[in-house]
Amino acid sequence: MAVGIQVDNLNAWYGTNHTLMDINLHIPASQATALIGPSGCGKSTFVRCLNRMHETNPIARVTGSVHIGDLDIYADVSPVEVRRRIGMVFQRPNPFPTMSIYDNVASGLRLNGFRNRRVLDEVVERSLKHSALWEEVKDDLKKKSGASLSGGQQQRLCIARALAVDPEVLLMDEPASALDPVSTAKIEDLIFQLKSQYTIVIVTHNMQQAARVAERTGFFLNGKLIEFDSTHKIFTNPSDKRTEDYITGRFG
């Protein structure tokens, strides 16, 4: 059910700032792929190019192609359609503050016009179970607002919200960096369980996290993809010296 992502000659600019240079890689389906690198290396920009979120900035520009499965997301469809097939979880949890837990999870469907109550109920329950939040909130679904949960719970709520629209790919931009260690562990467990059904791309500052959850890892530096290989290889025997320097903590 999940699909792979093929990126060819991707270049990105913010105005005159050339933020991504000639990125080529294939992200395999039904696996978790981690993207690591120092601050400002372009990994967040890259991930946002995968669901055309960088276009929300009016001075952003992209050349090259990105194929989700066999769909060219820049040529064949509009950004809105792309984002319906690709879910995104952001660094800081951002549940909709005026909505209840139920409404938050259902929002992706409701705001696209979906009305069937019975199906919505089931989707909400399923998504919350998938994101390991169901047991904690099942009694307060409609009573509590999304913003009244703890940080870790909010992030799991955002994951449930992203899963409810049944995406083919799940993008996660440093999902646990704003959370405490217990919540972080829960999120990592989640990723582990989800990757059999979804293709997951996770940007992380935390190398141990990449090592824990991802089969493949890509190392970004200054807008270029330096190395992309199995996680085991990257962390034990990297081919590029820059990768090795980063992993051993020489910089970043």
Added chain:
Amino acid sequence: MTLKTQEARVTEPPSASVPGTETPGTASLAGEHSAIRKYLLGRGSSVLADRSFRWLMILCAFSIFGIVVLIAYELVVRSRLTIAKFGMHFFFASAWNPISDNYGALPFIYGTLVSSLIGLIIAVPLAIGVATFLTEMCPKFLRGPLSFLTELLAAIPSVVYGLWAIFVLVPILRDHINPLLIRLFGWSGLFARPNLGIGMLAAGVILAIMILPIISSLTREVMTAVPHTQREAVLALGATRWEMIRMGVLRNARIGIVGSMILGLGRALGETMAVTMVIGNRPDILKNLLAPAYSMASVIANEFTEASDPMYLSALVEIGLALFIVTIIVNALAQLLVWAVTRGAPARVS
């Protein structure tokens, strides 16, 4: 150099089984899965809806320009009779005679300008004093209530000010202040009998009270915008508190303070009801500030419904046109000055 990191244990879950997490059954609800996906895929690009909505918002934003254009158009069209008949002479003549169709706006311009000037002269020092007190000297617990009170002052409608002015201010002026002014300053010709209470001075005083909150709150904003480093630098040189305020704050904020003064002027020029109720409504141009006078807004307010013939109406509308143009210029100038100081942050609507 290989390094010993934790081996990527990608075949096992990172931690022991987490309580409360059921392994999601992938086979169940597979039908729901594809139904939702199919629904969403069929939703279309909504480019048309987005574009239409955006244009609707742009249209409404253009309505702001549209309002200005509309007002200007109506004012010009309805005043074309007197524009044609009198031209620029309209603003320099003092006759106001509906019977002989002879109109001149000079008395009203004089009344508006002088009453606004009096208002400014009284209000500006007081406003700066209040602003200084509230920003630099006021104990913290008083700041909230006092600024709330000044905000309330700005919210009082003109007609209520006018009501209070007729029954409280005018008697005070007539019985206590005007005689004093006549006695002390009568030699200048500015204060002379007859002392009716109503007149130019009364209008100026009530205008002062009305524009004070605006000038003071804006002055407070620009004073607060002066960075603390400026204050500290002056204090470090051994200045007293007043000297610190004068050199470190007021000097830096003076452009904004001038802007707030001009904004207050703009408000005073257009103030209608309170002025109409106490200015005396006599189109005379006199040096005596205690004599009745007439302002541009007041003559429109008083005589518009009585304007029976088109020329009369046209004269009144032309006065309205002059008021419109002048207040736009004055307000635009003030906005630019205040903007320059507060660096374009969305100005507060008070």
Added chain:
Amino acid sequence: MASQYQTSAFTRIRRATTNHLASGLAVVSTIIVIAPLIAIFAYLLYKGASSLNLNFFTKTPAPVGESGGGMANAIVGSGVLLAISSVLGVPIGIAAGVFLSEYGRGGKLASMVRFTADVLNGVPSIVMGIAAYSLVVLPQGHFSALAGGVALGIMMIPTITRTTEEMLLMVPHAVREAALGLGVPNWRSVLSITLKTASPGIITGCMLAFARVAGETAPLLFTALGSSFWSANLNEPIAALPLQIYVYAISPYDDWHRLAWAGALVLILLIVISVSLVRYVTSRGVLKGAS
């Protein structure tokens, strides 16, 4: 040698005195400013409260010389005018505010719109009255509540535009991103997410506009005209509270003066409640829960 760096005693005393004088003046000016406010309120209460009885709120004006009249029609009339002006002013004002915040942010067009709105806010309200007279009264041939509503509505638009923009700017960018990331179309996101999140603030902004417009007299002088009777027809003149206060205030009758005070008290109370409510809501944090 040290003497050339010592300030003279005279200078020190002069500077200290100036300092104290300036502080004193600042305090005095504050008192002078607050005093009329307190005086006005006190006088309103003193003069107005005694005339506030049931008649005031239920009866229309009585003929000169008779007591027992009220301002019921004026209060209702003000409500009607407010309703008409809201229909015109609120949707357009909010939409323009949405444009400034969501579609034009940072652009030249938005700066010009914002500047024009601020300048419009300073145009005397009587000029709006003339415009409405020209637009509605002259073609129709008679005064009407509709004309008054149009004049007030035009006044509302710039005010509501600016407050809406301010409130929308406070919605955190993360909330908009969350909606976009879900594949929600932009228009739907603006309506159902951004506007909804900012709605407490936008509503209070509208209330501020209502409070301001409710006290306006000048634009109604030759549009709605005022009336002593109940009015059911939007094409007829209609009474309004500030108009009635004005008419009574400049009249020579004591009875009517008392009614004017009572009316002013009611008007002030309504405005004080609105301003306080606005302050309360904005201080509590307009966006409950949004971090």
